[in-house]
Amino acid sequence: MASKSGDGRTVCALEFTVQMTCQSCVDAVHKTLQGAAGVQSVEVQLENQMVLVQTTLPSQEVQALLESTGRQAVLKGMGSSQLKNLGAAVAILEGQGNIQGVVRFLQLTPERCLIEGTIDGLEPGLHGFHVHQYGDLTKDCYSCGDHYNPDGTSHGGPQDTDRHRGDLGNIQADDGGRATFRIEDEKLKVWDVIGRSLVVDEGEDDLGQGGHTLSKITGNSGKRLACGIIARSAGLFQNPKQICSCDGLTIWEERGRPIAGQGRKDSAQPPAHL
Ligand code: ZN
Numbered sequence: 001m002a003s004k005s006g007d008g009r010t011v012c013a014l015e016f017t018v019q020m021t022c023q024s025c026v027d028a029v030h031k032t033l034q035g036a037a038g039v040q041s042v043e044v045q046l047e048n049q050m051v052l053v054q055t056t057l058p059s060q061e062v063q064a065l066l067e068s069t070g071r072q073a074v075l076k077g078m079g080s081s082q083l084k085n086l087g088a089a090v091a092i093l094e095g096q097g098n099i100q101g102v103v104r105f106l107q108l109t110p111e112r113c114l115i116e117g118t119i120d121g122l123e124p125g126l127h128g129f130h131v132h133q134y135g136d137l138t139k140d141c142y143s144c145g146d147h148y149n150p151d152g153t154s155h156g157g158p159q160d161t162d163r164h165r166g167d168l169g170n171i172q173a174d175d176g177g178r179a180t181f182r183i184e185d186e187k188l189k190v191w192d193v194i195g196r197s198l199v200v201d202e203g204e205d206d207l208g209q210g211g212h213t214l215s216k217i218t219g220n221s222g223k224r225l226a227c228g229i230i231a232r233s234a235g236l237f238q239n240p241k242q243i244c245s246c247d248g249l250t251i252w253e254e255r256g257r258p259i260a261g262q263g264r265k266d267s268a269q270p271p272a273h274l
Contacts, residue, residue, distance in 0.1 A: 009056035010108045011081045016051045018073045028069045058182040060118040080108050087190035090233040091198040095226025107190040116182040122173035128205030128221025131166030132197045141224035144197040154216040157207030170205050199227040
């Protein structure tokens with residue numbers, strides 16, 4: 001079993017590189033993170049400039065805590081607290097204006113998928129957030145197809161039994177236009193979403209309850225503002241060099257650079273080894 005925190009969230013491991021030169025830096029990092037709500041344990045390796053955090057916080061919040069010590073921190077990867085690689089993926093979102101973001105998918109347990117990230121450049125407020133069927137951005141976000149819906153059900157909210165599998169509800173942007181979120185979901189699996197796309201919409205998703213003709217189809221959340229292909233990621237506990245791109249899906253090596261590839265343009269299943 002994956003460890004759970006008191007609030008029912010599943011703990012995951014985040015690995016950061018942090019500029020540290022001496023033991024006082026290590027002490028400062030320990031002092032800042034230990035005792036913070038949502039942080040279960042902290043391991044600091046001065047020689048590797050590495051900080052490993054077991055947490056239920058969004059990675060952006062842990063990064064902000066680390067940087068509050070006056071040091072730069074870079075997230076290198078995330079993994080299940082079970083120290084097993086059950087699958088990981090990442091989507092780099094780009095869109096109109098200055099909208100951009102990074103969203104990570106991590107299979108925490110065979111049942112439960114973590115979707116977490118930060119998107120900047122949004123209007124403050126709620127924005128519909130969905131996995132779409134295709135990883136095809138040839139016509140910007142409009143070639144991504146509909147919400148990922150292999151079960152042929154109606155649109156709904158993430159807590160509903162009757163929903164599209166791609167329905168992740170809303171994310172909320174603050175007054176500065178930043179949305180930081182951490183979602184745990186049992187309908188989506190990492191191996192189902194690789195090669196598809198992630199889209200953030202202009203307006204609020206009514207979760208199927210709005211009474212509009214689009215409520216049961218899209219949640220009536222308006223235009224598609226930004227999108228990105230969901231690419232397989234090395235995660236934390238797998239040697240990226242062992243990953244090949246021979247299946248034609250986009251792969252993102254988080255410790256290095258993106259490796260070009262194509263998203264799904266049809267309903268092909270992911271390779272069996274995922
Ligand atoms: Zn939907």
